[in-house]
Amino acid sequence: MKSLYPLLAALLLALASTPVHADAPAKPGLKEWKVPWENTRPRDPFVGPAGNSVWFVGQAGDYVATLNPETGGLKRYRLDPGTGPHNVIADERGAFYAGNLDGHIGLIDPDSGNTRKFRLEGDGPRDVHTMAFDSNGDIWFTEQAGNRIGRLEVDEYDFRMYPVKSESARPYGLVVGPDDRPWATLFGTNRLATVDREGQLREIRLPRDDARPRRLDITDKGILWYVDYSGxxxxxxxxxxGEILEWPVPGGPNAYPYAMALDDQGRPWFVETGPSPNRLIGFDPESERFSDPAAVPSGGGTVRHMVFDPETRSFWFGTDTNTVVRASLQ
Incomplete structure (x- = not known):
């Protein structure tokens, strides 16, 4: 009789080399910092280049601020009344904020507090909404009421605007892909949009007519994830x-998924804003399983945007309950 050991060894080797489908993501740990400037809607945190400060804006308080997660220290940079800052992104040059109500992108010097304004020209709404850097350090952004996607070449102080053909499309969330192309949700329609390499704005229709995509993110391989807020x-x-797949979120039709971002494994995480408290949920694309919901301790009110910091494996977001939150992955 032949020995069974070679067969068993071969079987064990095959099992060891067979990919194991990942389980649902583990529920993260949430830590909140209370913002002392009451009823200012702190939002859209962004981890600074040094990693020791987190920028955010007070949309209803006309300020940009930093949080030191180690000490809990806060520093506020006051903006002109009526600025209505909506979003902030930062690099070695400083913090760029979206002057949503005042038609400009501002750049704050963290040391001096001085602000340089890049003002959009023309008539009609110029409501800079969500911004993202490309690989050159220039800025792509959306205009929700202006119905445009724009690009600011910072060094040249040059804007180039791309009108959306669909009326009242409401360009909203925006990310820049690995090839430097911007991708945006058109929240007033069931479409996404991008500006191709030839400089043409192209719309992508989603399968369901009543879909209303609001936030999105993209992997380095060009896999784009989005949340449908209304459905x-x-x-x-x-x-x-061009393949599109969709999954109902755990909270159902009244979940109103809003803020979302990808982690360092390419897994999408999003916040259901329908439930109270709001719930942070992750999704594993291999197993197609959702994580157990992580409730926002203060309730959240509405969590509108979030980013992922790969250095600390943490998500950051602001809440309408006047807090800034870090969600740390296990």
């Missing part, structure tokens, strides 16, 4: 093949 779906667009 309660998580969606996936392969920007290479």
């Amino acid at each position: 309660g779906f998580l969606g996936r667009l392969d920007t290479n093949s």
Whole structure:
């Protein structure tokens, strides 16, 4: 009789080399910092280049601020009344904020507090909404009421604007892909949008007519994830093949998923803003399983935007309950 050991060894080797489907993401730990400037709607945190400060804006308080997560220290930079800051992104040059109500992008010097304004020209709404850097350090952004996607070449102080053909499309969330193309949600429609390499704005229709995509993120391989706020779906667009897949979120049609971002494994996380308290939920694309919800301790009110910091494996977001939150992955 032949020995069974070679067969067993071969079987064990095959099992060891067989990919194991990941389980649902583990529920993260949440820590909140109370913002002392009451009823100012702190939002859109962004981890600074040094990693020791987190920038955010007070949309209803006309300020940009930093939080030191180690000490809990806060520093506020006051803006002109009526600025209505909506979003902030930062690099070695300082913090760029979206002057949503005043038609400009501002750059704050963290040391002096001095502000340089890049003002949009023309008539009609110029409501800079959500911004993202490209690889050159220039800025792509959306205008919700202006119905445009724009690009600011910072060094040249040069704006280039791309009108959206669909009326009242409400360009909203925006990210920049690995090839430096911007991708945006058109919250007033069931479409996404991008500006191609030839400089043409192109719209991508989603399968359901009543879908209203609000936030999105993209992997380095061009897999784009989005949340459908009105229908309660998580969606996936392969920007290479055009394939679109969707999954109902755990909270159902009244979940109103809003803020979302990808972690360092390419897994989408989003906040259901329908439930009170708001709930942070992750999704594993391999197992197609959702994580257990992590409730925002203060309730959240509405969590509108979040980012992922790969250095600390943490998400950051602001809340309408006047807090800034770090969600740390296990």
